[in-house]
Structures are given as structure tokens and as C-alpha cells.
Amino acid sequence: MAFNINWTPMGCGTRAPGLSEKAPGEGLDFPGDFLPRVEHLGPGIEAVFFAWEIARLTGDKLNREQQRALMLLILAARLVSAEGSTRLPLASGSHLDRALEDLKASDEEHSAVKSLLAGVQPKAVALHESPLAEIIGGPGDYRPLIIDHDSLYIQKLHVLEARVGRILSERIAAGAGPLNEEKTKKPDSPVEDALHDVFESAPKGPSGRVELDAEQKEAVHTALNGRIAVISGKPGSGKTSIITGVLRVLSRTGSPPLESIALAAPTGKAADRMRRSIAGQLAMLSAAEDADRRLAENCPPALTLHRLLGYSPTYDRFRHNVNNPLAEQLVIVDESSMIDLAMMDRLLRALQPEARVVFLGDADQLPSIEAGAVMRDLCRSQFAAAKGRVVVLKKSYRTREEDPSGRQILDSAAAVNEGRPPVEAERGKASLTRKKASELIFTGVEHLSPGDDNQRRDLFERWYRRLRDTLPGLDERLAREYTAGPAGFDEETAKALSEAITHYERFRILCVTRVTAGGTGTDAVNSWFHHRRLDELREMGREPGSRHFSIGEPVMVTRNDYRLRLYNGDSGLVLWVRAKNGTRGRGAEPMAVFPRGGGFVAFPLEALRGRLDLAWATTVHKAQGAEYDHVAVILPEVHVRPLTRELLYTAVTRAKKSVVFAGPEEVLESGVKRKVERASGLTDMLD
Numbered sequence: 001m002a003f004n005i006n007w008t009p010m011g012c013g014t015r016a017p018g019l020s021e022k023a024p025g026e027g028l029d030f031p032g033d034f035l036p037r038v039e040h041l042g043p044g045i046e047a048v049f050f051a052w053e054i055a056r057l058t059g060d061k062l063n064r065e066q067q068r069a070l071m072l073l074i075l076a077a078r079l080v081s082a083e084g085s086t087r088l089p090l091a092s093g094s095h096l097d098r099a100l101e102d103l104k105a106s107d108e109e110h111s112a113v114k115s116l117l118a119g120v121q122p123k124a125v126a127l128h129e130s131p132l133a134e135i136i137g138g139p140g141d142y143r144p145l146i147i148d149h150d151s152l153y154i155q156k157l158h159v160l161e162a163r164v165g166r167i168l169s170e171r172i173a174a175g176a177g178p179l180n181e182e183k184t185k186k187p188d189s190p191v192e193d194a195l196h197d198v199f200e201s202a203p204k205g206p207s208g209r210v211e212l213d214a215e216q217k218e219a220v221h222t223a224l225n226g227r228i229a230v231i232s233g234k235p236g237s238g239k240t241s242i243i244t245g246v247l248r249v250l251s252r253t254g255s256p257p258l259e260s261i262a263l264a265a266p267t268g269k270a271a272d273r274m275r276r277s278i279a280g281q282l283a284m285l286s287a288a289e290d291a292d293r294r295l296a297e298n299c300p301p302a303l304t305l306h307r308l309l310g311y312s313p314t315y316d317r318f319r320h321n322v323n324n325p326l327a328e329q330l331v332i333v334d335e336s337s338m339i340d341l342a343m344m345d346r347l348l349r350a351l352q353p354e355a356r357v358v359f360l361g362d363a364d365q366l367p368s369i370e371a372g373a374v375m376r377d378l379c380r381s382q383f384a385a386a387k388g389r390v391v392v393l394k395k396s397y398r399t400r401e402e403d404p405s406g407r408q409i410l411d412s413a414a415a416v417n418e419g420r421p422p423v424e425a426e427r428g429k430a431s432l433t434r435k436k437a438s439e440l441i442f443t444g445v446e447h448l449s450p451g452d453d454n455q456r457r458d459l460f461e462r463w464y465r466r467l468r469d470t471l472p473g474l475d476e477r478l479a480r481e482y483t484a485g486p487a488g489f490d491e492e493t494a495k496a497l498s499e500a501i502t503h504y505e506r507f508r509i510l511c512v513t514r515v516t517a518g519g520t521g522t523d524a525v526n527s528w529f530h531h532r533r534l535d536e537l538r539e540m541g542r543e544p545g546s547r548h549f550s551i552g553e554p555v556m557v558t559r560n561d562y563r564l565r566l567y568n569g570d571s572g573l574v575l576w577v578r579a580k581n582g583t584r585g586r587g588a589e590p591m592a593v594f595p596r597g598g599g600f601v602a603f604p605l606e607a608l609r610g611r612l613d614l615a616w617a618t619t620v621h622k623a624q625g626a627e628y629d630h631v632a633v634i635l636p637e638v639h640v641r642p643l644t645r646e647l648l649y650t651a652v653t654r655a656k657k658s659v660v661f662a663g664p665e666e667v668l669e670s671g672v673k674r675k676v677e678r679a680s681g682l683t684d685m686l687d
Helices: 032-038 046-056 064-082 095-102 107-118 155-174 181-185 190-200 214-223 239-253 268-283 290-298 341-350 374-380 382-386 404-417 422-428 455-469 474-479 491-504 522-539 645-652 665-673 682-686
Strands: 005-007 013-015 145-148 151-154 228-233 261-265 302-304 330-333 356-361 390-393 431-434 444-448 481-484 507-511 554-557 571-581 589-596 599-604 612-614 617-619 628-634 655-662
Touching: 032 046, 032 064, 046 064, 064 095, 064 107, 064 151, 095 107, 145 155, 151 155, 155 228, 155 341, 155 382, 155 682, 190 214, 190 239, 214 228, 214 239, 214 390, 228 239, 228 374, 239 261, 239 268, 239 290, 239 330, 239 356, 261 268, 268 290, 268 302, 356 374, 374 382, 374 390, 374 682, 404 422, 404 444, 404 645, 404 655, 422 444, 422 665, 455 507, 455 522, 455 628, 455 655, 474 491, 481 491, 491 571, 491 589, 491 599, 507 522, 522 612, 522 617, 571 599, 628 645, 645 655, 645 665
Parallel strands: 228 356, 228 390, 261 302, 261 330, 330 356, 431 444, 444 655, 481 571, 507 617, 507 628, 628 655
Antiparallel strands: 005 013, 145 151, 554 571, 554 612, 571 589, 589 599
């Protein structure tokens, strides 16, 4: 199928029968047959125009077949970058072959691309002698495309990756090994005294003292010296305990002072969880010393990276950069696996050269949505490991290993991470197969095999009833009116809000995609629960509250709103709220209520139009940085590209008490076997 395109000078096109595919001016005819090849792929049809413009720059140096091959090569590079890779490896059997297959390249076109590459590979001929010398260059050249380490880069991504690699290398080299020998040998060293004090006065939780193990202590040591530290561990491995330990040490030494420390995370939800976790651990100190009390009262706020760097949505730029660096002397970043290459570049360049940075995260989780896999590459770097800058935590405390349900979740996560289906974990004992939704017990790991057409509906009904029935008095909490005064909600009201919102946050359905054929995407799942809630309200004779969001429905912010201080991923609940302003007030109306700090804020639904989604179900990507008691993973009916081992591992490790996989076993197995094929060169830049 070919499209006739009339391209404007700005690259806008209109399809019209009978129009010539010949572009205005001379050069390569626009290849309309490329359009249907990319319509359903990541780059989109605009990538075809980009590739066409670049190919036309070669003029008469290439014939038509070679120009089309160049376009395919550019489209392949754009395709892998849209999937998160920073570069396109050119070796046979690598990303190039798969990308050409996705672009439906014929055998002749495939051979033409290989022939074209033979003339630009540095080993074959110097790049400046190639007819593509004005299009493809090497490191340091200013060309649309760059070849480096036998891979093809879009020039912008090569600049970013090389710069991030250089900055990280400098930071790694500046801080080698754990605490230096001089301080280690001095028993009266302020740092050693503070470390000893902190390690001996661990917080006391419901199950006893929360003491740091040997790996966590090593991580605290590593974070306290050098210009960079990387700490990777599976969920529940005590990364927050490490952050709290570092802060407690520094509150005793005063170097740097608390006001010169920044806490950050990629999303608002991750930042808020970081804040709450630290506050919770400090509250568990039974006999807090002056330094700990001072820390609890003056703990640095946890910010999103955008807020830390001073992002302005009006001007679409960041206030802090290489010319206006951050004042903080130490920056601690949680959930670092979610940081893409561009954001890492912004953060590193905004740090003062002598400032320190600590990255914490899970290198096995899903990488960032945008291009790059910085956390993964840092953990794989032999240079960083040799310099003692990387600590990998192996034990998990989120689900107690002594608890059978927690043990099953841990075993299933480990199996998935090794490329084995959850049913094979612990010799098949870690996952129980259920044939009907009525057989589910919501404990440990279960797999609901596909049945008749009502199977998924029965699962949703059981999930809904379980959520509704496991908190006494939930109906009354959802039906009541909450009053917010000028200073917000009072203490008693905030407690009631906390009980309701926290309960909803214990349950979450996770989907692979937002829209998937067969009703397995978040849109379809949320629609089912929305209508279920509407039916329930009608049966009780209550007003739903709003057309799109009913009272008692969980919601999630989908776009940052810096004016309201709401951020992508923030979760809340729709409730009746009466807002009072001084002596004046108005009737109760449906509002979205969100946790903020130690309290809650409420906003009329109209104020959030276009920035709010239902959150009965979210994608696994949206759930990163969160944790729930109970998780249900809805598998698509057939395998889809986003379903990978990393996605399933991330989904399983969101749960503390139970996981239900719902869908075909063969789809689950194919997902476990497929790893994220993200190509990046940061490890090469570092090592």
C-alpha cells in the first residue's frame, strides 16, 4: 500500500489521491511505501520525513537504492531509540537485523543496508573518504549520525551518552574505595564515632530492632565518601534504611549540614514514599538523641528531580544547570532505575564538582521510559566496581522470608529474574494454579488460568468485593462529607481520610499496556470497575458525584501541575468534600483527595480536567516506585512487545502479601523469556 503525500516546507503532509509523490525541488522522491511500515511502531510516520530529509542531503553521491537503504538505516536507529536504546549495534544478528525485520525490509533492502554500511565502517575505509562523509561521522564529529563502538548513534544521543560517561568517570575516579585509611584507623574520628553510634542505636519496629546487615553497613560507608555511590537492591532490601543511616551520621558530624542535603526521586509518588519511610524510621528510635531529634525536625524534604532542578513549564527549561549549579553538597536519589539518559545529564551537570551524589534503585527493574539504562550500566561497569563505587544488596526485608506468602513472592521474583516462569519457583510450590476465580485465596502467588468468557469478570468481581469488605465501615467513610478549612483538614478528619486512602492503596491491578485488544489494558479494566461502582451507588440510591469519576473511586494524576503541586503518578481518592474559606463555605462536592506531607489536599474534579485517570488498574510502568499488599497482573491474550522479564519482575516485586497472574500460561512463559533489548554504550564510555 502506497500513500501519495504532498509535503509542505515545514514537513506537514496531506494525503490526497492523485497527488505526485515527487517532492518539490530536486532529490529523492518521497518513498510513500515506507509509511505503513512505521505507522504502528514507536517512531511514527514523522520519522520517515526525518530520514528522507537526511537522505536527500547526499545529493547525487548515492543512487536511489542506496538512498533508500540509508533511510532504512536511519529509521532503524529511530526505532530502537523509541524503544529506549541509545544506539543501534551494527553487528549481524543484533538490533539492526531485528529493527529491519520490524520495518519489513525485503531481502534486497537488507542487503543494500549491509552494503551501505560496509563503506562507512571505520575498519573498511576512513569515514571522511566515504560518500556519506557529510552524513555519518565518528566521535567528536558534528554529523546527523555517529558511528562509535560498532554502533550507530543519533548525534544528540551520542553527545549525551559521551558527556554522561565522562562526568561519571571523573566522579568514580575521584572517590575510590570505602572510608579512607586515615579515618578508618582513627578510633576518635568523628565519622567513625558517628557510624558506631548509629549502628548501635537502630530503630525499634514491631518485630524488633531494625539493624543494618553487613551489606547495608557497607553501603552506608560507600555513600559517606567519594563523589558518587551506586546502591542497587531488590524491593525491600533496606535502601531507605541506608538513606536514614547516612542522614543520621551526617546529623552528628554536621558535614555537610542538613540544609546542604537534597533528597529526590523521579516521581512524586516515589519522593513521597521516600519521605514517609524516613520519617517512619526516625519515629521508631526509642531513645532518640539530640542529633536524631534535630534530624526529625529538619529532615530535608523529598523532591521530584524536576522540582530539585527548578523546572519551569512556562519556559520548558531548568533553572539549575552547569552555569547555575545546585547549592547542595550531597544529593541522594531514590528509584534511580527510572532516570533516563537526558535527565541524568541534567542532574550531573547541575551538581557542583565537589558535591556528592548517591543513587539508589534496582538495576533489575524496568529501565526508564525514555532512552537510556544508566542505573543498569553503572552496576555493570567494571571500572565503577573496581573503584568500590557500587554496592549490590541481596536480601529482602519487604516480605519476611519466614512468612510463607512472602517466601513465595521472593521465590517467584527470583525465578522470573532468572528467566523461569513463577510456576517453576521452589519446584512448583511457590505458585498455585487456579481454574476458577472463586478458588483464589489472595495469599502468596497464584495463577488464574484462562477459562470461559466470564473468567476475567469473575476475577474483577472477587477483587472488588475483597477490597470493599476488608475494611470495616468503608461504606460510611466513602459516603460521609469531609470538611476542609482554610488550613486544610483537621487531625480527626485527616485520620479518617488516611484510613480510607491507605486501604485503597493496599490493592492494585497491574496491566502490561494501557490499551490492549481483548480487554486486558488499563482502559478496559478501569471501565469495568467504574461501571461496577456506578451500579453499586445506584443500588444504594446515592449520587455518583461526577460523570467520569464516582465517589469512592481511586484516581491518579497523569500530568504534572506545578501550580497545584501535583505530579504524574500521585494517587488519591474521590470523596465528598465541603470547602470552607473563613466564615464562608459552600456545599460538598466531589473532590480528588491526595496525601501531601503529613496531611491531605483536595481539589475539585473540574480543576483537574484532562490530568486525572481512574486508578483501579495502572500499567506496571506507572506502578514503579510503589508498593501494595495485593497485586493482580492481567496478562494479554497474546504476547505483546512490552511484556518482558523486567516488566514481570517489577510487577511481582510491587507486592508484599499476594500476587495473582491472570491469563494464558504460554503468554506468561514467553514474557519471562524475553529480556528488555535496550542497547546503550555507557558501560563502554565508563570502562
